[in-house]
Amino acid sequence: MSALLEVADLGMRFGGLQAVDGVGFTVERAQVFAIIGPNGAGKTTVFNCISGFYRPTSGWAMLEAQPIHNLSSHRIARLGLVRTFQNVRLFKNMTVVENLLVAQHTRLVTNLWSGLIKLPRYRRSERQALEKASFWLDKVGLLPYANREAGNLAYGQQRRLEIARCMITQPSLLLLDEPAAGLNPQETRELNTLITELRAQHGVSVLLIEHDMSLVMGISEQILVMENGRPIALGTPAQIRSDPKVIKAYLGEE
């Protein structure tokens, strides 16, 4: 069986700036894979290329052996790759449960007429969507807040709701861009548990960008280190920790 995500020779050029150059890696099924590196290393640009936000100027990306580097984001999402952003991007004026219902949009019957006259099929699928939403709300501990406006949740809760919103689309690969940013140590530990669970119970692979080294080293199987748009190291946490190039990039040279 082929790898879940294969990225090869990925490059992104903005005018005269080569933001990402020659990035390649492979994410296996049910694996946690981290991309780390100093600020401005091009990590988020890689995410943007893979999730259809940018069209990479060179190289390719394949999800389950299907090329995705020139598809639009909603097609990529339908193929099973969803992402979060560095900042929280919930639908803040909608309720918590509505955020999860809207994310199931593509998997539901959206026929205008069956919606208007509320055919039994429509009702049934709406009920299933609600059940699924409450399952995930329970999972991330937000069930009591189902009818709150999403914008009124605490920051850590908003982060968890975002992950739930991604998971409800039944992705095979979840891209998390700095999921621990702004979380307190307690919330970071909960996030750690959540990611481990998602992978163990739902078989999802997680590709994450993170600065919190305790989180990264604790849950990742593979780590890619980037600096100035180029990959400088790839390996297990133990290998990365002792790689002289990585130490140089992070701590500088004597």
Next chain:
Amino acid sequence: MSETSLVLLQQVINGLTLGSIYALIAIGYTMVYGIIGMINFAHGEVYMIGAYVGLLVITALGLLGITSVPVILLLTLAVCILVTSVFGWTLERVAYRPLRGNPRLVALISAIGMSIFLQNYVQIGQGARDVAMQPLVSGGWRFGPANGFQVYLSYMQVLIAVTTVLFMTLLTLFIARSRMGRACRACAQDLDMANLLGIDTDRVISLTFVLGAGLAAVAGVLVGLYYGLINPFIGFIAGIKAFTAAVLGGIGSIPGAMLGGLVLGLAESFTSAYLSTEYKDVVAFLLLVFVLLFRPTGLLGKPDVEKV
């Protein structure tokens, strides 16, 4: 009732009638703005096309020998909504979608171009002169003393109010309850995120153009029947007024467009009655200036919260 209160009542009736029309058109502006942040300046023309389609359908039904007024009205509205929606859909597909991702000014210029194009298109097809639309619904009620001021409420005004309320209710239910409506609200808040969650945002954008055009068509038919005369230029001033109504109520907000339309209609009708008809546009636009000065987000608009 005293004469002054009867005159006042008359102005409220006239104002609400006019306001209903503005509100119907304003929805199209506000929905499109809410989702793609663009002012569709060709929307007034879509309304004008709605009025012409109405004229053609009513004439055709007359030739077919259909005389029942409710049947004519229902058929006309249905055909008009259908045909005008196709215009709205095509407009977006041809003139705006290829330009998406460009600076807003580009789409705005394209909209002005489409506005000129549609005006001329109708002029070539239908002539530039006023065309009369036969009144389908005539008559009304009169209240008040036999020898003093009498309030006149025409059946047509009632029809306009009822139709407007009906379509507004349908739209509100659709947006609040249906799945597609939920997708619309999500797109209005964060188009990119909606897209990433697998929502086909192009379809949602098309839908807003179709809905907006459908409501404008309803307004076109009603205006044609109310005033009895239409020409290819009615879209311009109606478009500007409805746009004002949308901004007044808070652009991007659907209840805002409804409220803005009614406020504008009332303001115009009061000015015509108590000041002078010539000043009605002045007052309408002054109102806009003051709302923008003291409440830049409009009456019901939400302040633009931090976009990180």
